[in-house]
Amino acid sequence: MKELHSFGWYAAKLKPDLPKKAFNPVPERLWGGLAYLLVTVAALMTIGIVDVNPFFYIPLSLIIGACFAALGFLGHEILHGTVVRTPWLRDFLGAVAFWPLSTGPKLWRKWHNLTHHVHTQHEEHDPDAWPTLDRIMKIRLLRWVYRLPHPVRAFFSFCSLSFQFSVHSLNMFVVYLKEFNPKKRPAVFMEAILPWVTWIALLVWVGPVKWIFMFLIPLLIANLIVMAYISTNHRLNPTTEINDPLANSLTVTVPKWVDVLHFNFSYHTEHHLFPGVSSKYYPLVKQLIKERWPERYHEMRFDKALTALWLTPRPYYNKELVDPNNGNSFGTLGHGLDPDNIKSSISEKMYNTETLVSLMTEGKKQEHAKDQ
Incomplete structure (x- = not known):
C-alpha cells in the first residue's frame, strides 16, 4: 500500500509550478x-405563457434541467x-446559482467546504x-435493502440519483443547523426556505x-446530472484516515464541450488539491500531477466509471466494497479494482459469514435497546 499524504502536502509541491494568476x-x-440564467428564464416563461399540448413542453424541461x-x-x-472574493457578493451569487437546487450558501460552505x-x-x-x-447492519431498513440481489439494488440506486442531491441537502440542513451560531440560524433557515x-x-x-414541466422534471434531471458526477467522485475509492486526494478521489474524463458546459466539474482530484483555484486551471493541475505521481493518480472515462458503480456494491469493509447479500467482495481504486475487468473475490473475502451474522445481530440488539 502506498504511503498516504495530505492534500496540503501535494499542494505545497505543486503550487510553485502554477502561475500566480491561477x-x-x-x-x-x-x-x-x-447565459444559463437567461435560457432558464426564457424557457420557464415560454411554458408559463404558451398553452399547448404538454407533450411539447418536454424539450424545454430537458433544457431547464440541464441549466439547473x-x-x-x-x-x-x-x-x-474562485469567482469573486467579496463575502456578501459570493454568497448572493452562490444563492442565485443554487436556487434551483434549493441549497443555501451558508449551509453549502459548512457542509461541503468545511466538512467534506x-x-x-x-x-x-x-x-x-x-x-x-x-x-449499514445497524439500520433495519438497510439490512432489508441489502438482502435484495445486487442488480435490483443497482437499478434502484441509479434511479435514486434523480433525487439524491435534494434529499441529501435537506438532511444536511437538519444535521448542521444546530451547529451554526444561534444568531446566524435564522439566515441559514431563510436561505433554505426562500427557494x-x-x-x-x-x-x-x-x-x-405546467409546474411539473417547469420545475419537477427539471429538478429530477438536474439531480441526475449532478449526482452522476458526484457518485463517481469518491464511491469507487477507498475510505482513508488521511485526506489524500490521489487515493480517495477520482477524475472522470468527458468530451471537451461537456467540460465547457459544466465548468470543468469533471476534474475532481484537482479540485480537492486546490479548491481555491478556479477550475479554469485544472487541466494544468492535472498535467502537473501526472508528471509527478502518475502511479497514484486515478482517472477514468465517465461512462466507464458509471458502469463500475453499477457492477460493484457500495458498503465498505476495510478497503473493499462488499455485498452483504452473497458475501462477494470487490477492490477499490488502488486496492485491486480493475475497471476493465471487474470481478468479485469470492475466494478471498474480506469478511466471512460469521462476521456478517455478528454485525447483523449487534445491529438488532442496538435497535431493540432503543425501542425499550
Missing part, C-alpha cells in the same frame, strides 16, 4: 452563469471563492462518504401540470 478569482465565469445542473456547478465554484473537503472519505467525519458495512417559497408560488401561478 490563485486569483475569475469573475469572467459569471458570463456562463448569466450547470448553475449548480457554477454555484459550487462561486462558493469556493477537510474530512474527505473519512468513514465517520465525511458527510458524503458512503457508509461502512458496520453502519421553496419561489417554487410553491410558481405552482400556484401556473397550476400542477
Whole structure:
C-alpha cells in the first residue's frame, strides 16, 4: 500500500509550478452563469405563457434541467471563492446559482467546504462518504435493502440519483443547523426556505401540470446530472484516515464541450488539491500531477466509471466494497479494482459469514435497546 499524504502536502509541491494568476478569482465565469440564467428564464416563461399540448413542453424541461445542473456547478465554484472574493457578493451569487437546487450558501460552505473537503472519505467525519458495512447492519431498513440481489439494488440506486442531491441537502440542513451560531440560524433557515417559497408560488401561478414541466422534471434531471458526477467522485475509492486526494478521489474524463458546459466539474482530484483555484486551471493541475505521481493518480472515462458503480456494491469493509447479500467482495481504486475487468473475490473475502451474522445481530440488539 502506498504511503498516504495530505492534500496540503501535494499542494505545497505543486503550487510553485502554477502561475500566480491561477490563485486569483475569475469573475469572467459569471458570463456562463448569466447565459444559463437567461435560457432558464426564457424557457420557464415560454411554458408559463404558451398553452399547448404538454407533450411539447418536454424539450424545454430537458433544457431547464440541464441549466439547473450547470448553475449548480457554477454555484459550487462561486462558493469556493474562485469567482469573486467579496463575502456578501459570493454568497448572493452562490444563492442565485443554487436556487434551483434549493441549497443555501451558508449551509453549502459548512457542509461541503468545511466538512467534506477537510474530512474527505473519512468513514465517520465525511458527510458524503458512503457508509461502512458496520453502519449499514445497524439500520433495519438497510439490512432489508441489502438482502435484495445486487442488480435490483443497482437499478434502484441509479434511479435514486434523480433525487439524491435534494434529499441529501435537506438532511444536511437538519444535521448542521444546530451547529451554526444561534444568531446566524435564522439566515441559514431563510436561505433554505426562500427557494421553496419561489417554487410553491410558481405552482400556484401556473397550476400542477405546467409546474411539473417547469420545475419537477427539471429538478429530477438536474439531480441526475449532478449526482452522476458526484457518485463517481469518491464511491469507487477507498475510505482513508488521511485526506489524500490521489487515493480517495477520482477524475472522470468527458468530451471537451461537456467540460465547457459544466465548468470543468469533471476534474475532481484537482479540485480537492486546490479548491481555491478556479477550475479554469485544472487541466494544468492535472498535467502537473501526472508528471509527478502518475502511479497514484486515478482517472477514468465517465461512462466507464458509471458502469463500475453499477457492477460493484457500495458498503465498505476495510478497503473493499462488499455485498452483504452473497458475501462477494470487490477492490477499490488502488486496492485491486480493475475497471476493465471487474470481478468479485469470492475466494478471498474480506469478511466471512460469521462476521456478517455478528454485525447483523449487534445491529438488532442496538435497535431493540432503543425501542425499550
